[in-house]
Amino acid sequence: MTGQARRVTRHFRNSHVESQDLRRAGLKVTLPRVKILEILASASAHHLSAEAIYKKLLDSNEDIGLATVYRVLTQFEAAGLVSRHHFEGGMAVFEMNRGDHHDHVVCVDCGKVEEFTDESIEKLQSAVAERLGFALADHALILYAHCRRENCPSRKTRGA
């Protein structure tokens, strides 16, 4: 409730960058949109569900409804700002579009997602599509695997 305008400068700069993204997308610069964009841009986990974003907003004491989160994410997707993935499981997750293409490895034990790119695989995909008489438009490659790491044990059912 206090601390209204501290560190105005930095806050302003961040907002400014994101505001431009929104303007470019033809979207009015509103608090919910800026906040959601910030969350997506700074999330440690690159992939967030609508619910997860909603919770983060609540944590920040933002009074933004879940419906708005979905609406905004859909708009962002249409604007090309974010991508929506379904992986296996029915629940959609969203991630910022940073221009760089990449595929995903999902740990079947802890659900952690990592990203990667492999030029050779990319090329082979185009080749396969050609061979089958298709013109490749896009693709989704998800590797399901066990990540053998300390910070990613099977005990943790769902890491945040």
Next chain:
Amino acid sequence: MTGQARRVTRHFRNSHVESQDLRRAGLKVTLPRVKILEILASASAHHLSAEAIYKKLLDSNEDIGLATVYRVLTQFEAAGLVSRHHFEGGMAVFEMNRGDHHDHVVCVDCGKVEEFTDESIEKLQSAVAERLGFALADHALILYAHCRRENCPSRKTRGA
């Protein structure tokens, strides 16, 4: 509407084979299960949604509920008889497990799905996983493309 019991022999043989599949899976051989298995085994499109299977059952004048379709499909999945995919779009589709692994090309214009395999890609996937410190368990590769064919035009929004 006519032609009730023609080619009994073949029909019998098919049923028999499928019954064994069910028994092996530890499932009682019931009409709904056999019917659903038949539909999955003989579908021209390899991938069917629960709804699609349900409609086919209705077409065959079988009085089987949608709930049962879902239940049976879930059991089949648990038994390893079928696989469930989500592709992009949230609606699950099911396909028979024929032992052979393959990946998918989905036409973004008409939704038609084709299958393929590519040894080189498979190998590269394992290599990538290794490199990242993962033990590859499974994967999903979906190519989204435009199929330039007469029988697959963009006009048909949803082919059955």
Next chain:
DNA sequence: ATAAATGCAAAGACTTTGCAGCGGC
């Protein structure tokens, strides 16, 4: 000031579950 964006709650799409009756073994 005005048109667009939001919040709430209600509806929607897909899937699962509870319970009484039917059916395979």
Next chain:
DNA sequence: GCCGCTGCAAAGTCTTTGCATTTAT
């Protein structure tokens, strides 16, 4: 005849939509 399976309908998730109010420009 027994236990499991089915159908129906109701409940559950995740997501979208309608409408009055709020907000950015």
